[in-house]
Amino acid sequence: MPCATCGRPQTDPVKGSSPWARGVVGGRQILLCAQCQESDPDWVGRLDRCPQCGSTRLSVVMGSAVCRACGFDWPVEDLER
Ligand SMILES: [Zn+2]
Ligand SMILES: [Zn+2]
Incomplete structure (x- = not known):
């Protein structure tokens, strides 16, 4: 999945945690690269x-958003369709 803002392809870090941020916008999972996080605080x-x-620690699985903090889940609309 590329960066949602600049389209840069995701790169896996050699070691340590990825600087890429995950989030959900409008019911869709997005990724944001470190540069875009910095330029858009x-x-x-x-x-x-x-x-x-x-x-904001959410995942989207099969049309549902799942909160990774408390485990709550709710349906989201897939805007791609
Ligand atoms: Zn970016
Ligand atoms: Zn929650």
């Missing part, structure tokens, strides 16, 4: 949030 504010705990 407000990117976190555009992410979808868990309706239960407000966390």
Whole structure:
């Protein structure tokens, strides 16, 4: 999955954790590269949030968003269709 903002392809770090950020926007999983996170510090504010705990640590699986913080899940619309 490329960067949602600049389209740069994701690169795997040689070691350590990836600088790429994951999030969900409009019910779709996105990735943001380190450069775009830096040039747009407000990117976190555009992410979808868990309706239960407000966390942005979400995953989208089979049409549902799942909060990785509290485990709450809810249906999301697939805007690709
Ligand atoms: Zn980028
Ligand atoms: Zn939650």
